[in-house]
Amino acid sequence: MALKLYNTLTRRKEVFRPLKKGEVLYYTCGPTVHDYAHIGNFRTFVVQDVLKRWLQSKGYRVRHVMNITDVDEKTLERAARKKIPLEELTSRYEKAFFEDLDCLNIKRADRYPRVSDNIPVIAGMVEGLLGRGHAFRDSDGSIYYDINTCPDYGKLSGNRPKRRIRAKMPREDYQRPKNFLLWKRCEGGGEMGCWDSRLGSGRPGWHIECAALANRYLGETIDIHSGGVDLIFPHHENEIAEAEGFSGKPFSRFWVHVEHLIVYGRKMSKSAGNFFTLRQIIRRGYDPRAMRLLYLKTHYRERLDFDFERLEEAGSEIGFLLELARRLEGIKGPAGSGLSEEIEAFKRDFTAAMDDDLHTDLAWKTYLALLHKADEAMESGGLSKEGAGRLRSAMEWVDSIFGLMGEC
Numbered sequence: 001m002a003l004k005l006y007n008t009l010t011r012r013k014e015v016f017r018p019l020k021k022g023e024v025l026y027y028t029c030g031p032t033v034h035d036y037a038h039i040g041n042f043r044t045f046v047v048q049d050v051l052k053r054w055l056q057s058k059g060y061r062v063r064h065v066m067n068i069t070d071v072d073e074k075t076l077e078r079a080a081r082k083k084i085p086l087e088e089l090t091s092r093y094e095k096a097f098f099e100d101l102d103c104l105n106i107k108r109a110d111r112y113p114r115v116s117d118n119i120p121v122i123a124g125m126v127e128g129l130l131g132r133g134h135a136f137r138d139s140d141g142s143i144y145y146d147i148n149t150c151p152d153y154g155k156l157s158g159n160r161p162k163r164r165i166r167a168k169m170p171r172e173d174y175q176r177p178k179n180f181l182l183w184k185r186c187e188g189g190g191e192m193g194c195w196d197s198r199l200g201s202g203r204p205g206w207h208i209e210c211a212a213l214a215n216r217y218l219g220e221t222i223d224i225h226s227g228g229v230d231l232i233f234p235h236h237e238n239e240i241a242e243a244e245g246f247s248g249k250p251f252s253r254f255w256v257h258v259e260h261l262i263v264y265g266r267k268m269s270k271s272a273g274n275f276f277t278l279r280q281i282i283r284r285g286y287d288p289r290a291m292r293l294l295y296l297k298t299h300y301r302e303r304l305d306f307d308f309e310r311l312e313e314a315g316s317e318i319g320f321l322l323e324l325a326r327r328l329e330g331i332k333g334p335a336g337s338g339l340s341e342e343i344e345a346f347k348r349d350f351t352a353a354m355d356d357d358l359h360t361d362l363a364w365k366t367y368l369a370l371l372h373k374a375d376e377a378m379e380s381g382g383l384s385k386e387g388a389g390r391l392r393s394a395m396e397w398v399d400s401i402f403g404l405m406g407e408c
């Protein structure tokens with residue numbers, strides 16, 4: 001069966017096939033490393049991990065790149081406030097980010113290019129956009145993208161400019177299409193977060209990082225680009241304008257966006273007291289595997305309403321799964337059920353759910369039903385050694401995709 005994915009660009013489910021046979025070029029927007037990532041960020045990263053694992057299980061080689069944003073205005077502000085060099089701040093949170101990924105059993109990408117290591121590449125793309133007439137230098141010396149030069153601006157988000165965009169717009173108009181920053185001028189001379197380049201002293205804007213890094217490490221046209229729904233506009237819309245303005249080729253063929261995570265029915269915010277980093281959840285004694293399962297129990301295009309009861313329920317399901325795996329080890333005899341038909345039916349249902357736009361929620365349900373059948377068989381007539389072996393290999397297959405059984 002073929003995998004279908006909902007493509008934000010075309011607003012429908014489409015059969016996914018990579019451009020190059022057997023190989024998927026996969027770009028996912030990475031973290032800004034000025035703080036610990038929160039449980040909403042990790043929802044997106046876990047879904048992206050499962051999509052990658054599912055593609056790999058179908059035999060594709062996935063070339064995965066995720067950027068690390070280690071310079072932006074907020075990051076600079078934090079470093080200045082703490083009176084520490086930028087690198088000291090960002091390396092601390094970058095390390096924490098990788099620890100959190102490991103804790104959630106998220107497979108590493110092939111590359112994690114840092115923005116600070118790629119300034120000449122990013123500046124090169126800005127230079128290219130200036131040369132092709134897509135960008136202009138403003139009176140403050142900074143460089144902006146001129147969206148009037150991009151006739152299909154808005155094709156991803158539907159947020160098309162109604163009239164000609166004359167100038168920069170004030171911050172409160174953030175949701176309206178506007179010319180956006182590519183290169184922010186700075187003073188140079190050792191100023192933090194300021195690089196010399198052929199464009200003069202400056203630092204890149206946010207959107208151009210991803211466009212330039214995807215281009216450098218994966219090429220002009222990639223297969224899948226993914227991020228949270230909050231990135232559709234303006235971030236991804238602007239990435240498209242930049243990448244396509246630069247190369248003249250389509251940027252990403254599929255755009256996969258993960259819905260929001262809310263907490264107790266409300267948007268997560270520090271002031272509302274419902275803001276959690278992954279670390280805070282683990283510190284309260286919860287198993288990160290339960291967190292990973294909780295993410296997968298809701299389809300990625302539905303809003304996930306986090307609460308501790310649901311996390312505990314996921315935790316007890318993880319307990320059941322691990323206990324069953326342990327009990328299977330002890331089965332030696334030839335008598336009892338072989339579960340062969342049940343496992344074949346399960347594999348079909350699991351595959352159908354995953355192929356239908358990555359319905360991990362339904363795939364989990366069908367898996368849990370199989371585990372309950374096995375449990376019942378073990379309680380009543382028993383499970384044969386053959387059946388136990390068959391079930392164990394099915395569980396290993398599921399775990400290569402769901403990644404729920406490894407320890408943190």
Ligand SMILES: [Zn+2]
Binds near residue numbers: 235
């Ligand atoms: Zn991005």
